[in-house]
Amino acid sequence: xxRTIGAESDEKGGLSAExxxxxxxxxxxxxxxxxxxxxxxxxxxxxxxAALEGLTILRVGYYLVCLSLGxxxxxxxxxxxxxxxxxxxxxxxxxxxxxxxAYAGMLDSVLQGDLxxxxxxxxxxxxxxxxxxxxxxxxxxxxxxxxxxxSGEVHTTDGNARx
Numbered sequence: 001x002x003r004t005i006g007a008e009s010d011e012k013g014g015l016s017a018e019x020x021x022x023x024x025x026x027x028x029x030x031x032x033x034x035x036x037x038x039x040x041x042x043x044x045x046x047x048x049x050a051a052l053e054g055l056t057i058l059r060v061g062y063y064l065v066c067l068s069l070g071x072x073x074x075x076x077x078x079x080x081x082x083x084x085x086x087x088x089x090x091x092x093x094x095x096x097x098x099x100x101x102a103y104a105g106m107l108d109s110v111l112q113g114d115l116x117x118x119x120x121x122x123x124x125x126x127x128x129x130x131x132x133x134x135x136x137x138x139x140x141x142x143x144x145x146x147x148x149x150x151s152g153e154v155h156t157t158d159g160n161a162r163x
Contacts, residue, residue: 024077026084026137030070037063050126051094084137091130099127 036048040059052058069087073080102118109116 024074024080026080026133026140027070027073027077029133030066030073030083030087033063033067033070036066046122047125048129049091049094050120050123051091051098053098081137081140084133084140088130088134088137092127092134095123095127095130 037060039045039047040049040063041056046053049059049062052062066087069083073083099119102123106116106118
């Protein structure tokens with residue numbers, strides 16, 4: 001008997017009451033990208049992407065990619081955890097690289113006699129938000145793999161599970 005991984009999903013594509021994890025909030029998070037972009041680019045309140053400060057074109061591109069991921073995750077609920085893992089991993093790499101550059105800049109400012117702290121509350125919040133989405137996506141995906149493993153299914157590369 002062939003079954004698709006994630007067959008425990010309800011008719012709306014979210015996890016059922018017996019499911020393990022969020023019910024479509026990851027897709028909604030990415031579909032809310034225009035709101036985040038408006039807050040960031042329009043009002044200067046950057047809570048989602050602290051890593052590309054001052055690079056407006058890249059920020060717009062990032063928000064468009066996130067919106068596309070939201071559409072993909074909404075249309076293909078099985079991919080929702082993977083989209084969260086992928087985007088959050090990229091965001092965290094950008095944050096880590098930005099953090100190292102900011103730390104080096106802070107050391108330079110100390111050597112010049114002026115301490116400038118680049119680790120603003122917004123930066124720290126963005127770091128936590130990205131990490132939280134990544135961890136949630138990871139656990140949602142692992143829960144589906146665990147449920148399939150307990151039912152005796154074998155995972156295949158085409159996204160189907162076979163008993």
